Amino acid sequence: MIQAPSLPGPHEGYMPGFGNDFETEALPGALPQGMNSPQKVNYGLYGEQLSGTAFTAPSHQNERTWCYRIRPSVKHSHRYEKVDLPYWKSAPHVDPDVISLGQYRWDPVPHDKQSLTWLTGMRTMTTAGDVNTQVGMASHIYLVTRSMQDAYFYSADSELLVVPQEGRLRFCTELGIIDLEPKEIAILPRGLLYRVEVLEGPARGFVCENYGQKFDLPGRGPIGANCMANRRDFKTPVAAYEDRDAPSTVTIKWAGQFHETKIGHSPLDVVAWHGNYAPVKYDMRTYCPVGAILFDHPDPSIFTVLTAPSGVEGTANIDFVLFRERWMVAEDTFRPPWYHKNIMSELMGNIYGQYDAKPQGFVPGGMSLHNMMLPHGPDKNAFEGASNADLQAEKLDNTMSFMFETRFPQHLTRFAAEEAPLQDDYIDCWESLEKKFDGTPGKK
Numbered sequence: 001m002i003q004a005p006s007l008p009g010p011h012e013g014y015m016p017g018f019g020n021d022f023e024t025e026a027l028p029g030a031l032p033q034g035m036n037s038p039q040k041v042n043y044g045l046y047g048e049q050l051s052g053t054a055f056t057a058p059s060h061q062n063e064r065t066w067c068y069r070i071r072p073s074v075k076h077s078h079r080y081e082k083v084d085l086p087y088w089k090s091a092p093h094v095d096p097d098v099i100s101l102g103q104y105r106w107d108p109v110p111h112d113k114q115s116l117t118w119l120t121g122m123r124t125m126t127t128a129g130d131v132n133t134q135v136g137m138a139s140h141i142y143l144v145t146r147s148m149q150d151a152y153f154y155s156a157d158s159e160l161l162v163v164p165q166e167g168r169l170r171f172c173t174e175l176g177i178i179d180l181e182p183k184e185i186a187i188l189p190r191g192l193l194y195r196v197e198v199l200e201g202p203a204r205g206f207v208c209e210n211y212g213q214k215f216d217l218p219g220r221g222p223i224g225a226n227c228m229a230n231r232r233d234f235k236t237p238v239a240a241y242e243d244r245d246a247p248s249t250v251t252i253k254w255a256g257q258f259h260e261t262k263i264g265h266s267p268l269d270v271v272a273w274h275g276n277y278a279p280v281k282y283d284m285r286t287y288c289p290v291g292a293i294l295f296d297h298p299d300p301s302i303f304t305v306l307t308a309p310s311g312v313e314g315t316a317n318i319d320f321v322l323f324r325e326r327w328m329v330a331e332d333t334f335r336p337p338w339y340h341k342n343i344m345s346e347l348m349g350n351i352y353g354q355y356d357a358k359p360q361g362f363v364p365g366g367m368s369l370h371n372m373m374l375p376h377g378p379d380k381n382a383f384e385g386a387s388n389a390d391l392q393a394e395k396l397d398n399t400m401s402f403m404f405e406t407r408f409p410q411h412l413t414r415f416a417a418e419e420a421p422l423q424d425d426y427i428d429c430w431e432s433l434e435k436k437f438d439g440t441p442g443k444k
Helices: 380-388 414-419 426-430
Strands: 014-016 022-025 046-051 064-069 081-083 103-106 122-130 135-144 151-155 159-173 176-180 184-188 194-210 234-237 248-254 257-263 270-275 280-283 304-309 316-328 345-353 367-370 394-406
Touching: 103 426, 122 345, 122 367, 122 414, 135 159, 135 316, 135 394, 159 345, 176 184, 176 234, 194 316, 194 394
Parallel strands: 151 248
Antiparallel strands: 014 234, 022 270, 046 064, 064 270, 081 257, 103 367, 122 135, 135 194, 151 194, 159 176, 159 184, 159 194, 184 280, 234 280, 248 257, 304 316, 316 394, 345 367, 345 394
16 A cells, blocks of 8 residues: 655645635735735735636636736746657547447456556546547546656646545645545546645546536436535635745646646645636535435436536536435336436446446446447346345445446547456346247236
8 A cells, every 4th residue: 555745735624615706825815805916916926817718708607716826827837848648548539440339348447567647547448529629528547556746737628527446646736735535526627737646545546538618517407406416515625835946847738639848846836816716526425316206217317416518408518427325215116227228428437336237247446338329228137136126115335336428429449448458248248138028918
């Protein structure tokens, strides 16, 4: 087990709320009051705005944060050189020798003896859409065994939704520090600079790289004001800064390519900030599922935690859906997910426990992909068990899986097709399903 050294600087504390307009300062009086850009900022700081939307976005969608920092971020940028991170791919990435049409499932990608950071340990599984036109997504597995040392990163292409499966990571960002562990998620906004430390390793998890409009909470419709993911349970870090002169490297992902620049100091130098464009984490144990309480069950979209909208109303660029512990009570109802074909592409991951539609084979750390308009559903054991169960109130316990769902087809990378531990026999899990048709009137 790897333990990270203790890190200097204040990093305790979070502010509750999703989409709030926050204000926080690490030194008293560092945050200007009543205005954004005073002629002189206290402590000799520079005022700078980080914009997450166009200036003219509607006010209810407009996102920006004012930062008061030791150096303006132009001092964190110098001449760039391209660098190669061969396992991190961006859409469009269609390998002509890889077949993405199919039902696929993988065992957990194993750790090996390599020393891997957040950047070198990223392994792209699928891509969808186009990073250049800012639609679609990519899904990744991360394997991290080593902290980034005087090295920093940001993506100009995307926001990252991080879903840990094992190990603990610390994200030291410009706007504060997030400690992250399994059963939690974090959102790292587009353009936000950070360093990733290993608190407890090796670490493995999943990443959804969102090229499109940023994640938001779904509309609850007739559900109303409560349940599902509540805004108060999202936590944004308080201001924390580093004032350290040391040779440092900043890597930027831009238009699917990686570029590196050298500077002489830490760029994590924001002493105070205010705004609504910031990193956030969420404990999935606070997600309150809702469902049927008499018969049938709703579409799995009822379990949506976050959604990133597309240009088509009601059809997401990405939905992040959570299947966690819950009670099943419906009468005369086939309770697991039913057989279906979907216009959306569904990539699932298992954080822990057993998924009810696939009681065998879908193990913690594993993934599955059911691409758009490909049929899927319970295997024979799940079907037979659910069809013949005594329908008492039953709690699905010790289970947490999720889905990255997108309107675009997801294309496998060569890593997913050839290097990741693909279960070649997954398609056979439906082979033993039997014809049960009986034309006798009234017979079930």
